[in-house]
């Protein structure tokens with residue numbers, strides 16, 4: 001009995017030592033902090049130029065509407081007039097009608113180019129919300145230290161920020177050693193066929209990129225619970241996208257003599273089953289890496305749990321499941337987004353249709369998801385078919401690569417108070433079209449944002465602070481200097 005007690009005590013001591021030891025190993029960042037760099041820029045001039053771009057309503061549709069490209073041509077004209085050096089030094093090609101591919105030739109052709117992406121198109125304003133904007137969505141007003149308008153965060157700040165950076169470097173008579181390619185898609189919000197065409201063209205030319213940077217994570221302030229300091233989240237993968245249409249058809253009829261099974265009832269049951277049988281939550285590779293990178297900014301308790309996921313992953317899973325945004329990172333989500341049936345209160349509709357939008361976690365696949373949906377519904381009367389522009393989850397880029405380190409270093413130079421962490425972006429980006437061009441694909445928009453900004457994406461009162469936009473330009477200047485030489 002005594003021997004058993006001693007053995008148990010010993011085992012407990014070893015366990016505590018292991019837990020604490022692993023926690024200590026995550027206490028400090030392993031990378032040396034970069035020295036902060038503050039490039040001198042005139043923030044109000046930058047803001048004034050971005051505001052001009054916001055006034056052009058570059059909205060894409062599928063299929064394209066007549067004259068849809070006209071605003072994009074106006075945007076190109078504006079760019080040419082504001083960034084004369086960039087447009088004379090870089091080779092510019094218009095692809096697929098509205099996308100812009102700009103190549104800044106490096107002096108050393110043996111080096112692989114870097115590829116910097118952003119998109120010119122914006123989402124429309126949701127009908128009925130126009131009046132909720134403090135300043136009209138396409139007025140490009142600068143007020144209270146902010147630039148207001150659709151596209152300030154998503155993603156004209158990226159397009160103009162990159163052009164400002166190139167223009168600034170050209171003014172300083174910089175020639176990069178490594179080529180810098182800018183690719184500005186014109187229909188990211190509706191599937192990104194422009195980006196796809198540019199990716200195909202570059203691949204056909206045999207170009208491989210050292211790394212690719214697109215929009216994605218940002219410098220989050222107070223967004224992640226338990227993390228006291230700003231967190232610069234760099235997307236190393238993104239979820240896949242799949243929309244499925246469900247249809248139930250049977251003769252309709254008079255609502256005074258309904259059959260036992262109505263189309264609306266049957267379709268509703270299918271959706272109820274799907275919602276009740278969600279994919280189990282799990283902590284995948286990227287999420288584990290993300291938690292470990294953020295651990296130094298956590299309190300001891302959370303750090304202990306993150307350092308010992310082998311023991312505490314159920315606790316962490318439960319913690320992350322509390323918020324919709326973090327729960328979405330732990331499984332393939334499923335959301336009914338469209339439901340159509342019926343035209344009159346006393347007529348049984350002959351058809352009921354619904355659309356389910358799924359976002360596939362890395363490791364999942366469209367084929368597997370389709371099979372699961374079919375199995376869960378388990379009703380041959382519910383016809384299931386995938387809708388257009390679906391994509392598989394993106395491959396996971398290595399957060400330990402040299403390119404990631406250079407990116408993290410640049411982030412620390414411009415945002416010295418931030419902790420850098422890889423993560424999986426929940427939304428879709430144009431970067432997904434470029435997966436064949438580089439194993440190092442990162443998604444990061446160098447802008448600070450807080451809880452209050454979350455609803456501004458694709459929402460009302462989208463804005464960026466004048467100083468925040470200047471920091472974005474500083475980041476791009478620094479990144480090109482650091483990684484293209």
Ligand SMILES: [Zn+2]
Nearest residue numbers: 154155188215
């Ligand atoms: Zn975007």
